[in-house]
Amino acid sequence: MPKTPSEPFVRARLHGPTMGTRWSVLCDLEPTVDQPALQLALAAAVQQVDQQMSPWKPDSELMRLNRAAPEEWVALPPEIMTVLTRALEVGRQSGGAFDPTVGALVDAWGFGAARDAPDAAAIRAATQATHGPAHQSLELDAAKGRARKHAPLQVDLCGIAKGYAVDRMTAVLQRHGVAHALAALDGELRALGGQADGQPWAVALESPMPGRRSAHGVLELHDLAVATSGDYRRFVQVGADRLAHTMDPRRAAPVRNDVASVTVLAPEGMSADAWATALLVAGGDHGLALAQRLGLEALFLLRRGAGLVELGLGRFDARAVGANG
Template identity: 45%
Template sequence: MKTCTETHRYSLNGETMGTRYTAVFYAEAGLDTDAINRGLAEAVGRVDQQMSICKADSDLNRLNAAPEQVWLPVPTELATVLAAALRVGQQSGGAFDIAVGDVVDAWGFGPGTPSITEQTIDALPSRSSLSATAALTVDTQRQQVRKRAPLQLNLNAIAKGFGVDELARCLDGFGLTRYLVGIDGEMRARGTKPDAHPWVVAIEKPCRGAREVMGIMELSDAAIATSGDYRHWIDVKGRDYAHTINPATGAPLCNTLAAVTVVAASCMLADAWATALMVLGESEGPRLAQARGMDALFVLREGDQLKEISIVGGILQAQIENRPTPPRPRT
């Protein structure tokens, strides 16, 4: 007689990258999760140690401090992320650029950087340094990198997504085939739940100082990431400056986009492209998403209204006016 194996829902989590990772999966009842949890923690721990701008001894900071024109050995994971960042930079026409570390620090968004004031904003220099695509060479086969000019790299717009992919790879290694993993709002799903329904992910409404669900997204064998102006920002004399930097101007974004959500095969690419499309703005962003056949949701802020532009497989699906959004609370 064939025996039916009972399926159980497991949920694991831990600290990483200044926030928490989560892993929800289905497997047979009685599974020993200690080894899985250790594997998850080690997976994201490697990413954090290699790519954190906050850790003085990270591989990324070692690369930032390295001299120009010298090949520097780097771990496989870091080489993979750097190469992907350069590809997205090229494909987005420079909208995605990891060589903005100095600008991020200058605007007060880096680790340990002083608060910015109206006077320091006026004194900030215009963007003049080379882009990463112009000044960085990555040899993934030999796992080495060379800077051709001084660069301060920042991987905050892609490393978290890669960390989610590493969580997925860890669960794959344990033979798990039904899971949802995430770090903050960056998520990746494999398979479906036992009832054959896809995983459901909430899309946040872009409101500062509040948490409100704007909608949901169903995921199966895909990843999702969001870039927005509503989680990290500074207020100088009543004017808000979001943390995402426009590489072309060397200043925080100045467009009507409140958030961009991207669905892709990997969370690393979803993370990077969400930032790139956010930088491109309300006109060029949807245009490029359509041209590349992407799945993306653009949320525009027009006065006290939010407007959604949804693109699925490169096809404009909807352009919807939402109800008024409440005024942004100050913190």
């Protein structure tokens, strides 16, 4: 647990509901910071991301883009343009392992707003609706703040939007003069500085064991974001098979490989979130090679029989991660 800061800082915990989960901020504040105003500003920032990018809100900017006909330009606010730009970049760099145009597959397999169980007819339709790589099928016009699809496709930003929301929370904290904070939304976290006493923020790396919460290790953060993607938290049971919610666009089906989880460090939450998803989909061998080639800092937990094998790059070594299981 983080230590209580000495004067003149005050330890505050701010939080609220969003996106079917909760956002939270642990911060060391100077007494002059208006906590109620900060709470409202943080909630508003997260709500804006949800309102713009949620596939569950029919009036979101994302759904307006999804309803548009191919070749029709759709004006979009700068926030969603920023996320779409990064999503297409990661998609291109990952060779399609990260694909923001898998929305129809997400819905067909029961993980979207349309249904809560796999539907064979919808899966066949989504699989047959072929289009090129996302960066070719979805065109962005940054100068005019607009986008258009070159084929009937459904955009889904669930693999990157929460990381972006953490970045927006960090920006709010900075505007309010906060220099020591840890912002979190689900499995995405970003540290703003360290704690006021000079210590880094200690965060737990979750053990990828379905049905229970425990720590696999501890990571220390200072001006850094971290995100984890895995096959153990959200899934549907189909007979004897447990199908993870992350889609593998190459298989047109839920990801199924030897990766239990991938944790990625990056300067901002948006990139950490997207790359954690991409490396999970890429799998152990290809994902590790991709991360090495791009200089990513990642920790892979691979299922080997009844146990787990760690493969780490960058700061994910014995000096940075404390084993706890």
